[in-house]
Amino acid sequence: MSNKRVTIGRTFSQTPITNEESGDYAPTFVLSTGKKAHFRLERIAAKDIEEKTFVLMETNGRDQAGLTPDSLRDIIRTIKLQQFFPAIGVRQGDKIEVLDGSRRRAAALYCKTGLDILVTETAITAQEARRLADDIQTAREHNLREVGLRLLALKNGGLSQKDIAEAQGMSQAKVTRALQAASVPADLIALFPNHSELTHPDYKALLLASEKLLEIGQSTEALVETISMDVDQVCAREGLAEDEIKNGILRLIRNGSQTLIDSPAKEKVVSSNLWTFADKDRFARKKTRGRMFSYEFNRQSKELQDELDRVINATLDKYLNK
Template sequence: MSAKRITIGRTFSQTPLETEDTSETHAQTFVLSTGKRALFRSERIPANEVEDKTFVVMETNGRDQAGLTPDSLRDIIRTIKLQQFFPAIGVMQGGKIEILDGSRRRAAAIHCRTGLEVLVTDAEITADEARKLAQDIQTAREHNLREVGMRLLALKDGGLSQKEIAENQGLSQAKVTRALQAASVPSDLIALFPNHSELTYPDYKALLQAADKLNETGQSVETLIDNISMEIDVVCSREGLAEDEVKNHILRLIRNASQTLVKEPEKDKTTSTSLWPFADKDRFARKKTRGRMFSYEFNRQSKDLQEELDKVISETLKKYLAN
């Protein structure tokens, strides 16, 4: 008696999914919203090709890629080096694979420098078919309110009213309103939080109100961030704080700083000047000036350069101040 073949990939009790009986080349047939069938084959993307060979379209996948921080991916990072429980789902587009489902697994694989298992099809799939297929098979983690809103924004930009969006997506109009508000919060503010999934609707609402108030009074979100960035770094580096506590601390800093900016007249703006161009966006050498205050900032520079800078600064200070 032969052993029963183990199904490769996801199985669903009430989704249009069938498994092909192919023991040598693992494959699955997905029945699309239009009734068309698409055969997906199993492919493993090598670690050094994951970032270049695969990509994600927010309007289709629905996951906010800026929110895929190491903190938010902690559960997958812990296991993906050893095993990938479910393959990602993708479609070939211009020689690369667009990930319909599995962008968290993709981001974790890039972070851990490991390969990625993908079920991929060469079938021609329309944007609407891809979007609906992605919604049908996404079961790893529920999208947060902002991610839902960012998907709905694409529909709103396409000319649909909020009522039509609600009917199209099977959502209440209140849910659509909340999601669109969450998606309207400036991304720079959202980026201050290590784990975006901790944010709730009241949090998004408070952030949007702070941003709107700053805009009304001629202040900028950039000024707010510049004023509290060091304090946020301190909060994030504190040990023993739960993720919701980190979120609440950062919210409090944003709320207090925004209220202070709104009440006070605008101060001298901070001007940042690059001292050297780098191909890597994470490396920089720059000077910041605000009024009579200035500072120099360096990131990802060699120890030798740091020691040389210390030496030059020390000699310069002695030259001008040792009197």
């Protein structure tokens, strides 16, 4: 039976089509109504950005007042050299409404550099514009674990957390939180369909659960195997918001790990050969389980047994008869 989970969240399948005949980047997006909108790439000069482009909060959804130099620091650092992705806009009269890319627009204004923007002349309704903006605004800030994985590579390279904080322009507290998130076993993270829903307290709880399991000799793999079917049921349940799904999985992990902690697995018996025989029915081996150990022999001569008895008794007398 397949345990593949149902994908949670929106997917965007309207793949841009490039105009290969002209060689220009001319994608076509399919709108929510089924109408096609053709775009062409334009370069807006730095001196014309403020006058020729604008952003509507109702469509774009980003608070333009919050686009300060500090909040745009990541884009400002690179847009002076290159713009990795064009903004998306629709022509409204003699101006261009920016549907996606208002942070790039604000950074270009601040740096006094030009802006690449894909523009359509197709008449688009407000509803179509809002839906298109929702679909193409796929870029998100890296979540805490993604940041932590990047910082973990720096730590493994020999940097201290203080050095990492200074180099990355972060507080040491944020570095600590990010590294904690990166330390959560990947198989636990994989249980969540949307990793961006996880917060620092969530990562902290997951890390604590994995550490407690490790202390008693249990594994997160055993936990995942125990709760995976229940997780599938939570993910497949209709009507649940993403945070409700996350909280449901967290409860399963918390309860499942506690069950394993309350009934820890028995210690495994480790067997090691003392001698190798050609006959598979003959053996001389030692077995260990925790603090217990024993010696086992089969099909050995009476002389060997007598000699072992003598040596064992002499050894016990030497160490215990004091």
